[in-house]
Amino acid sequence: MSLFSWQEGAWSQLTKNNKMHHAYLFVGASGAGLEKFASTFAQSLICNKLKDTNEPCGICQDCQWLLTEHPNLQVIDNSAEDSSSNNISIESIRNLKRFFELSSHQIGGNKVILIHNAESLTLNAANALLKILEEPPENSYLILTTNSISALLPTIISRCLIVSCPKPTNEEARQFLKLEGHENLSSQLPLFNNLPLDLIANQSDNELFETIIEEFKKGKDFELMTIESKWLSGDFSAIISLFQKWIYDIFLFKLTTKSHFFEHKKENIKKLSNNTDISKLIRLVKSVNNIKSISNKPINKELAFDNLMIEYKNIFK
């Protein structure tokens, strides 16, 4: 149940005063442990013997129940909802309303609802939730999480206490990877916006990324024939992002002799950067940005990627 090291400061800020709100909106990145931060808070409202740090103790009867299912906690996680859509339906929210209306479990205590990815609420569901927020029963708490606060109704946001979930510093992220036995992945942190959980979750992508970068390194000797169908069959947007970061570093090095995403491949970046024609490079940056903006749409990926790679080969002298 313990928090990530980079969350400890924000946790003590959040829990140091006893003034409780009925609704909380946790905002941040999943890759920085947003869900864990929010669910630890939800559990702390139910645990009977909080630690000195106000974290749930993990051993009382309530904490034991939380490991499986606690009658006073309802969790909505749309990734676990019916697979036909990722939206959180109005039925789910109506069920929550009934949960709040039923008398508290015989042991008493707080009732807590935790809704992950609140941006996935349908408009009807959001309006139903708003009704609950307007008249929250006693000893009841609503906790929402979101990666994307701008996708929520302003009326929902205004009724919640907003809690920002911190991101790890580069050093904290590295320490975390080391503790988890993934020290070898540290150099790739910039590629994942310094979010170690995203990095670990996408390890299969990492291997593919490494293969692709080996080819990008060839610069004007890049061979279109080496493009494999598996490069393009998965998340096309992720592959374009990878190329975008690669080009960004070549461009950045040209201007500043620094790199951002591929610090561990700086020698390659330097060599390529020194051989590029700056005006062609600027045009390529624009082309990549264009493709990125439509990469989630149904486009001919092979053709789009081939064209990008032809343009890439041409930026080198």
Ligand SMILES: [Zn+2]
């Ligand atoms: Zn406990």
